Amino acid sequence: MALSSNSSTSQDSREKITIQNVSRSYESTQALADVSFSVAEGEFCCVVGPSGCGKTTLLRAIAGLDDPDGGSILVGGDPVTGPGLDRGMVFQEYALFPWRTVRGNIRFGLDRPACDCPDCEARVRELINLVGLDGFEDAYPKELSGGMKQRVGIARALAVSPEILLLDEPFASVDAQTRDRLHVELLDIWTQTEQTVVFVTHDIDEAVTLADRVVVMDANPGTVRSTVPVEIDRPRQRTAQEFLEYVARIRDELGSPQEVNEASQ
Numbered sequence: 051m052a053l054s055s056n057s058s059t060s061q062d063s064r065e066k067i068t069i070q071n072v073s074r075s076y077e078s079t080q081a082l083a084d085v086s087f088s089v090a091e092g093e094f095c096c097v098v099g100p101s102g103c104g105k106t107t108l109l110r111a112i113a114g115l116d117d118p119d120g121g122s123i124l125v126g127g128d129p130v131t132g133p134g135l136d137r138g139m140v141f142q143e144y145a146l147f148p149w150r151t152v153r154g155n156i157r158f159g160l161d162r163p164a165c166d167c168p169d170c171e172a173r174v175r176e177l178i179n180l181v182g183l184d185g186f187e188d189a190y191p192k193e194l195s196g197g198m199k200q201r202v203g204i205a206r207a208l209a210v211s212p213e214i215l216l217l218d219e220p221f222a223s224v225d226a227q228t229r230d231r232l233h234v235e236l237l238d239i240w241t242q243t244e245q246t247v248v249f250v251t252h253d254i255d256e257a258v259t260l261a262d263r264v265v266v267m268d269a270n271p272g273t274v275r276s277t278v279p280v281e282i283d284r285p286r287q288r289t290a291q292e293f294l295e296y297v298a299r300i301r302d303e304l305g306s307p308q309e310v311n312e313a314s315q
């Protein structure tokens with residue numbers, strides 16, 4: 051699934067997600083402190099930073115699953131007040147129903163999960179095809195590899211054609227080879243759907259492979275240190291000089307070697 055060059059950021063600078071001065075504390079921990087940035091419509095934005103810098107908290111707030119203490123999050127200009135069909139979320143640990151088949155799990159993402167009308171059936175088949183799981187429709191999660199489970203998670207999040215896809219370290223639990231393949235597939239899906247993507251990771255290579263723009267976060271408290279536009283045509287080669295320069299630049303932004311090692315593991 052080769053992907054041609056895509057520079058949606060420069061093509062479309064309309065703001066889809068606007069994060070303004072967002073703060074969130076848990077008892078004595080300030081997870082997010084005055085976080086502000088925006089994501090353009092159709093942009094692939096990666097958020098990178100060390101463990102505990104508030105990446106998941108931020109993503110959950112965009113999804114409407116968590117309520118910040120201060121600031122605001124706008125989606126398409128409207129404040130986020132809770133979850134919505136305009137935002138699909140993919141979780142790190144798959145979050146599949148073990149008692150449902152691939153088809154049943156994906157079907158659950160539809161706005162009418164119990165409906166078996168021809169349109170809903172066709173949509174489920176289309177999603178299974180999109181994520182490359184043809185032939186596994188009736189398999190249960192325990193029969194699938196990590197990569198396949200995450201494909202189900204992605205298909206389920208895509209079921210209602212959300213305008214925004216939010217992914218929380220979705221490939222952290224799969225082997226490196228599978229991860230590479232899933233990167234290609236995710237970029238291919240993104241090209242087809244033209245969705246706005248926010249992808250959280252602690253892996254700098256992964257961020258530079260995928261992103262139009264990388265938001266680099268700091269911990270204690272969670273703040274935005276910088277944003278780095280990645281101006282490399284796709285598909286990107288990890289051994290290319292300019293790729294390595296972006297990785298080095300983000301590693302510098304992230305701080306000390308010890309922090310970077312933790313962030314890259």
Ligand code: ADP
Pocket residue numbers: 076077079080081099100101102103104105106107108272
């Ligand atoms: P990241 O995703 O970057 O690892 P998180 O958003 O998970 O960071 O967490 C940010 C900080 O908030 C961490 O210090 C974490 O321990 C704390 N935190 C997150 N969720 C909770 C919670 N439900 N209760 C208490 N502390 C939490």
